[in-house]
Amino acid sequence: MRLSSKHLTLIIMAALIVAAPFFFPSGYYFRVGALIFVNALAVTGIVILTGYAGQISLGHAGFAGIGGYACALAPVHWGLPPALAVVLGAAVSAALAYLVGRPILRLKGYYLGVASLGFGILVAMVLNNERELTKGPDGIEVADLGLRGLLKDWGLNLSNGEFWYAFTGLCLVIGAWIALNLFNSPSGRALRALHGSEIAAGTVGIDVARVKLQAFVISAVYASVAGSLTALQNKFVTPDIAGFMHSVEMVTMAVLGGVGSVPGAILGAGILTLLPQVLTVFAEYEQLILGLVMMLVMIFLREGLVPSILRKIRGRGE
Amino acid sequence: MSLLQIERLGIAFGGLRAVHDVSFSVEPGEIVSVIGPNGAGKTTLFNMISGVYRPGSGKVRLKGEDVTGMEPFLLAARGMSRTFQNLQIFQNMTVLENAMAGFHLQERGPVLADLLNLPSSRKRTRMAEEGARALLARVGLERAADREAGNLSYGSLKRLEIARALAMNPAVLLLDEPAAGCNAVETEEIDHLIAEVAKSGVAILLVEHDMKMVMRISNHVVVLDHGEKIAEGPPEAVSRNPAVIAAYLGTEAADADR
Incomplete structure (x- = not known):
């Protein structure tokens, strides 16, 4: 039954991604869609860290920054193809997550939240101030991924918007598949167990510090890849990608949709990416409306949109 | 060599000697109960043995180690x-x-896989699921398998915790x-379960308030009062021990008896 619910989620996701373009009034919406998918990918990492394992990070934008700048710098300085730069960024992010998380995750409580906050700010500062390398706050150009040209050679001619829509959509489906695999696996059970009761997790032999670190590293890789995709798509990246507001945005998206649920993460990312686009008319009130939406969700649907709605449907079914 | 050996275990919380100089041992297949009035230090002793607290003095040996x-x-x-007093x-x-989480040590593997x-x-998940279903059947929870654990009755949760252990x-x-x-019914069910587990050769250490249960199933009873061991022995002998009666009823009551 669980297995089919995983496959059902993935099939619905893929179907929505394929079907949505038929309703796009203009090519601009491919860009909006790709933005949603990239955000959703980063938020899926937050679901693993916060929703599965119950740990909080306020600095995941730092990993997005590392992923983004890896794509800007590695091709120029080391002649790495952009696709390998994504891998390099993910590896560096994983290593840093390991180094930052290892001492902190032995402690109980919210130390990770504070330390990751510091880490995120540190990355943003380095990106802003190391002008020699990063060109500072004005941002830096990013090389072309090259995949679209390759597809063209093979006879598949996509516009830039279409390509990024399809490519980030595919990445999101893969990311969701991995997260859903984890949920029902021995490692995922250990993460959820420690979320349920750290003390009981210890008594069944779960090395709590070790599995927390696993979750932190995995979620850092998600954020890093999402950061890389953002940079490659925009062909440009600024230090804002590593900014504190971006970290908060990720957590907010996860909480809005339902932090324990992968479809919830995607819905949360979708809503909070779309809202500013819809609200451009009321640009001055955007923050106000966002805040209001968050408050209403927290008051009436505390578990987030998707889990709360599912519970209502199931409750009615019984 | 005893399976579990407690040697002169002690701990103090800021001057208060919560447990002091307690020794006893548990053999395979044996049920040893630790009893004592509220605040005697039973749970503290338990937490030291199970590694939640670090003992201030003394040793815990498991299989001699x-x-x-x-x-x-x-x-x-x-x-x-172990299981917990407050679930x-x-x-x-x-x-x-x-129940599957209880199989963690057997089902864990490379996270990449x-x-x-x-x-x-x-395959590892399947192994854990089969084992977990068999255990749930053993504690009478097989029909609740797919329910959220939070929705179970208190007695069922107690059995679930034993199944997980x-x-x-x-x-x-x-x-x-x-x-x-x-x-009473749930207590009797748990009773049977514990006796059955002991019969399979597991050494059981029990902290329990329910004196009837303790007297019924224990092979050996250790009595704590004010953090110290005041008596030890087979249940019948311990229940007749004047020091134990005094600890439970208060010395005045024991005096009045005389």
């Missing part, structure tokens, strides 16, 4: 398992998943008030 102050997850790998259930998981859902990962196939099982808050 010194495991004093070792972290709970390392003790688990060495064959010690520690994974409320965010189903009943089946709770789990992320990619490789056949090896599916048994999943590890422990050599030593520590039960902290397994019958607390249970009605």
